[in-house]
Amino acid sequence: MYGPRNWWPADSDFEVAVGAILTQNTNWQNVERAILNLKAKKLLSPLKLHKLNIKRLARLIRSCGYYNIKAKRLKSFLDFLVSGYGGKIENMRTMPLPALREELLDVNGIGPETADSILLYAIKKPIFVVDAYTKRILTCLRLSTLDSDYSEVQKLFMDNLPRRVKLYNEFHALIVEHGKSFCKKNPKCDICALRPIKGAR
DNA sequence: GACCAGGCACATC
DNA sequence: GATGTGCATGGT
Numbered sequence: 717m718y719g720p721r722n723w724w725p726a727d728s729d730f731e732v733a734v735g736a737i738l739t740q741n742t743n744w745q746n747v748e749r750a751i752l753n754l755k756a757k758k759l760l761s762p763l764k765l766h767k768l769n770i771k772r773l774a775r776l777i778r779s780c781g782y783y784n785i786k787a788k789r790l791k792s793f794l795d796f797l798v799s800g801y802g803g804k805i806e807n808m809r810t811m812p813l814p815a816l817r818e819e820l821l822d823v824n825g826i827g828p829e830t831a832d833s834i835l836l837y838a839i840k841k842p843i844f845v846v847d848a849y850t851k852r853i854l855t856c857l858r859l860s861t862l863d864s865d866y867s868e869v870q871k872l873f874m875d876n877l878p879r880r881v882k883l884y885n886e887f888h889a890l891i892v893e894h895g896k897s898f899c900k901k902n903p904k905c906d907i908c909a910l911r912p913i914k915g916a917r
Numbered sequence: 918g919a920c921c922a923g924g925c926a927c928a929t930c
Numbered sequence: 931g932a933t934g935t936g937c938a939t940g941g942t
Contacts, residue, residue, distance in 0.1 A: 740924040746939055747923090781922090781939035789925080827925050847923045892923055 721889035724837040726751075729805040730762055732838035733797075736830050737789050738780045749779035762803035766794040789825025796823045805838050813841045828866045836888070842879040845888040846870045849895025 725744075726732045731751065738747045753776045754760040759768060774787035800819070801807040808816060813835065820831040828846070835841040846869045854860040860869055877883060 736923090739922090741922065741937090742924085743922040743940070745922090745941075749940090779939060782924090782937045783939080785925085785937055825925065829924065833923080845923085849923065888923090895923080 718890055718893045721886060721893060723885055723889040724833075728760075729838040731760060733793065733805060733834045734760070734765075734790065736833040736837070737793060737825065738777060738786055740782070740786070740789075740830060742781050746780045750777040753777070753779070762794060762797055762805075765790065766798050766803065785825070792824040793826060796820075808839050813843060816841070817843070828870075832870075836881065836884055840881050842881050842884060844870050844873040844877070844884050846873075847888075847892065850888070850891050853891060853895060 724732045724735065726735055734754075735747055735751060738750055751760065754765070757776065759765060759776070765773065770787050770791055773790065774783045777783050777786055777790075780786065796819070797803055797805070811819075816839070817831055817835060820826050820834060821828070826834075832843045832845045835843045836845055846866050851860070851862075851864070851869060854864075854869060854872070855862055860872065873884075873887070877887070
């Protein structure tokens with residue numbers, strides 16, 4: 717119905733990681749403006765962003781909301797990337813998935829969804845990304861409940877689908893597309909009508 | 918003017 | 931361990 721999504725919309729793996737942090741609880745359009753700002757100033761590189769003053773970074777990403785907190789989170793990630801991996805996403809690929817995931821989760825501002833988005837879409841590791849749309853759709857389909865947590869939902873996918881990067885990439889992208897265009901405000905669905913997305917855990 | 922968007926950390930009980 | 935709250939913009 718939707719066709720291949722060709723995710724993640726970005727020019728580089730580093731841009732994927734930046735986008736993953738900036739899009740936390742935020743409309744993608746607003747994130748795009750922020751990323752365009754960084755590109756226009758030729759600052760969208762690990763070393764340049766790492767050196768950038770945090771106040772200036774916050775101003776540049778203003779459009780995506782929560783800009784003070786996101787500037788700080790971006791900085792935490794950049795510290796991690798530069799000090800641990802020489803500022804290169806590529807250097808993370810040799811790490812085993814579980815250990816790398818733990819490292820990412822230890823970075824302030826990176827939770828399960830952001831970590832998994834970076835792992836799948838930037839580092840190309842076979843991990844399933846769970847987001848608010850995923851939880852809502854599974855709840856609609858009565859495949860999970862509103863109170864199921866992140867790892868439970870993730871396990872449901874990973875125990876039932878072959879662990880392939882390409883498949884997980886497309887699957888999650890399609891869930892987001894479906895969530896945006898159909899599931900949202902579907903008046904026939906009592907789950908959607910209840911708008912559980914905010915409170916979903 | 919209200920509601921919403923591809924979360925997360927932290928405070929409090 | 932569970933629940934509540936702050937963070938903030940731009941579109942509908």
